[in-house]
Amino acid sequence: MLIAGRYRLIESIGRGGMGEVWRAYDETLDRQVAVKLLLPQDSDPTAASRFRLEARTASRIDHPNVVGVRDFGEHDNQLYLVMELVEGDSLARVLTQSGAQPADRVARMAAQAAAGLSAAHRQGVVHRDIKPGNLLLDADGTLKIGDFGIARFLDDPGAALTATGQIVGTSLYLAPERALGKPAGPASDVYALGCVLYQLLTGRPPFNADTAVAILHQHLDATPVPPRELGVTGLPPAFENYLLGLLAKDPEHRPGAQQAADWFTAGAWQGRPEPLPEPAARAPRPAPAAPAPAPVPAPASRRRGTGGATTYMLPSAQAAPEPRPRSQAPVRSRGRARSRSAPPAAFGARRIAATAAGALLFMAAMLLGMKWFAPDDTGGSGTTSEAPPTTGDSDPAAQPSPAAAQDDDGGDD
Structure with a gap:
């Protein structure tokens, strides 16, 4: 059967609810094609319009993964659609x-x-x-x-x-x-x-x-x-x-x-794993060791730099007034300072207790010294003490005065 004077139908290769697909040969362009013929649709008045719509729709798409449309027309009151022939299975x-x-x-x-x-x-x-x-x-x-x-x-x-x-x-x-x-x-x-x-x-x-x-x-x-x-x-x-x-x-x-x-x-x-981000560099954790002499604290300008991994802990402003150079103790590295240092409040309490204890010791020492080096004043305090024996001639207080003798004599009269 020859359709439109150029498409010769060879064999039927598929049939659907609306049309039948044939393997055909395009005698004009000398190539094989697929021809879809619209079957009679007495119960579906929209069948012809839908068939035309299919031709319009497919012709708008030109892609290697879409069956291409080559031609569309009507032959003996039957619509046909010429498409690319796909040699394979569905x-x-x-x-x-x-x-x-x-x-x-x-x-x-x-x-x-x-x-x-x-x-x-x-x-x-x-x-x-x-x-x-x-x-x-x-x-x-x-x-x-x-x-x-x-x-x-x-x-x-x-x-x-x-x-x-x-x-x-x-x-x-x-x-x-x-x-x-x-x-x-x-x-x-x-x-x-x-x-x-x-x-x-x-x-x-x-x-x-x-x-x-x-x-x-x-x-x-x-x-x-x-x-x-x-x-x-x-x-x-x-x-x-x-x-x-x-x-x-x-x-x-x-x-x-x-x-x-x-x-x-x-x-x-395939679920290929994506490369993970590089882990952030961590400072090595110091191994436990015997206590060593504390390092000398660096100046404030150096401590604020980012070059070294070691940092120093500054005393809190609320703990005490600005420390004097002779009383400032060196601070160890961050790891040991955090494990051994006490809170600022503890430093203040210890300093107050030490000051009070020193004052008490000083007062006690003063009292002990005053008692040790003070002169003996027991005679004027009414206490008795032994005196060395003396003779009657040598003690002027033991001899009566003349006035006293006269009084005694006059009293005998």
Whole structure:
């Protein structure tokens, strides 16, 4: 079958709800392409408009991780979209055939998918249906994002062309805000990518239940089980933590698509340790030794310098007046001064006690000296003492005076 006189259909390679994809050959440019034909949509009056929207959306994005659009038109009342042919499998088929993937391969796919989403977001396009079936691997392993069929423009909220109250997308990868009926934004694509990466690592989506409504409730309320708790081996903790950040319930707590692309591309998922800052130099702790003569205190100007490691403690101004040179004691190094020196209040108390003790000793010495060297005055104090014997002739007081003798004589008359 020849479409538009140049695209010869070879074989069907995929079929979705809205269209069928064929491997085709472009006879004009002599290359293989993929041609998507819109299937009859009797029950969906917006199908044709949505198909045109997909062509417009994808054509705005030119990036190696996004399937490129080559042409768009109508043939025999049937719309067609010509795209780049990706020679490889979708991630859905990879999961079916091989199951969980090693962390290093998932990290490479994460970097490429995030880079493609970032290119779309820069053009104001939100994919809204990121899932394993829409992520394709070409022959050399490069990941490409395809199927912008339900994408929307950020600058044209009405361009989604969905029925009122209808949630478009796949429930297994639907962001919590979309489960609440809020418009999809770039963070919604990041959340969906996180769900895909989780499934690639564990072999199962982060949330699953029997009904789509139950799955939406899990997206809103449940916490995903860390992959390593499910037995995933070889997964660095940094990768796991970042993946759980992509699945944050709050859109504002998720990284942007470009941030995620840079993070995975730089190899941060391996959890490479960052160099630690150099530790601050510490002065060596002095070893215990026998007391040594105290050093002579340096002048005040030298003590304030920063050249030496030894410092000196100055006496407190409240302890005593300015010390005299003869009474100032040398101070030891900081370590010994802190362990042996007493508080300033103790110095004052000791000095007062020493002064009082000295005064008492001085007074006691004076009293003892006065008592020792004072003259003997016991005769005038009324005490008796022995005197050497004397003769009657030699003591004038023992002889009576003439007047006294006359009185005695006259008294006898």
